Amino acid sequence: MKVEERMKDTLMDALPDDVPEISGRIKAIYLEREEAKRKKRKKTSVFFGIGIPVLAASVAMAVVLPPLLSGGTPTNSESAGGTGGGGGGSLVNVDLAPKHEEIAFGVLSGSNFLSALEGEAPMMPRPMKKRAPASLLEERLLDVNPFMLTAETMLSSDYEIVPSKITYTEGEEFPYQMVIDEEEREIVFHYAETLTDQDDEEQEFAIRGYYEIDGQKYEVIGKREASVSGNESEYETEFKINIDESHYLVIETQNELEQTESEVSYGYDYYENGRPVLEVSLSYEREGLEEEMELEVETPGHEAKYLMDLIDQNTLTLDYEFEVETHEDEGEYAGQLRVTVSEDQASYIYTEGDFSLTLPRL
């Protein structure tokens, strides 16, 4: 036993044993939280179980009263917490709840991506203008880092809560305004949507508008689809964001919910002169209490796959696998990195053995 360990044991032995007995209280809080989660899941499944008639009602109302799609009461301004709960049993919220959450998360993660491209955090790989990485791992981590915060958020228990607010202004070209407040910036998605197709189980909307991030505007066109069948539901959105004349980004989101399973996936394809130069897919799957987060990153000549797991509120593990085809570094690589959030919460510290790299936490 090391000297320090022995000393700690000695000190511990010298301290009184009568520390607070709060295990009963802790278990009670835990069970109460679990019960609340179960109720939430049950509410979700019941919610979708009655989805078809309710959806039909909401479609009918949407056709007659488009403003109601923003929430249920035709006010000019309405906020929603992003939990998907909104107005609970209100019929029209059946439509709003998943849409709001899906769009908000897509907007936020897309904005993170754009911020990286804009050079606010200059670590985004740019295959046409490659950086000189210190090592292969560093190079791969430059790919991964812009998605770590999204992954971390999705893995944390409150991942679905994106603090956002939707307002509706009658008569505007883009009547919906989704505002996402972050500590250091404000993201606004101005958009209009049109119902383009529907049947008993599905609705499809066309969306057009623009992102506004700290005054910078990006044109957005896209669509969203919702389908509900029995206890299963599926939501998809696809946005194309025009960055400049030669670059655009396509963000796809997909959310499938079943009785005890859910799967959320995001795809980000970055195009330059019409050709994809970065393709990323991020998928999160939950079955019962098990969670899995997988990230795949493909750039010309490189494909990499990562599995992420949250250990505690400040630590993740990142299993990686990638193959290098260039002559001098040819081969397959695999390992596990530990990712720690820095004390000031501003950076990720990636470590594996002697390797350590700090990158901004976007």
Next chain:
Amino acid sequence: MPNKDYSDIIKRLKSEDLTAFDEIYALTKKAVYYTAYSVFKSKEVAEDIMQETYLALLEKKNKLREDLDLPAYLVTMAKNASYDLYMKRKREKELDEGVGVDTVFDPGPDSGLIRRIKELLSPKEFEIFILRALGEYSFKEISKMKGIPVGTLTWSYQEARKKLSAALGERI
């Protein structure tokens, strides 16, 4: 020396057997409590950190590796939670007003060795010694919490160790 095997108790915890939690609590509560107490010297705050630590264990139980050194894991969680809370309060200037932090490390009666150590060391040395030896905080962390340069800390700690070694011999 190999770590004790906690795989069975972790398996039971993962299967929602809360008697496993009771056993884990009984086994680790003292270490978790004093890890927090060494920083805040407040029973109430230490209790809050205990609660946060064990709740996190329950909520993350399905992610635990079965070869985990459970006591070390819980102590690290309590240590990190204490450090984060301390730094948060420091930023919020609460510490300047003494909110939530007692000034004296006083674990109560029946702690003769701790009282003896306290007599042998200066208040500053005692505080550094407790944070380092009992709370297992790094010099860098103590430096940030207390605003004392790392060099001064390491020197004070070594001085404290010398004094204790001379007075208490192999007891410490």
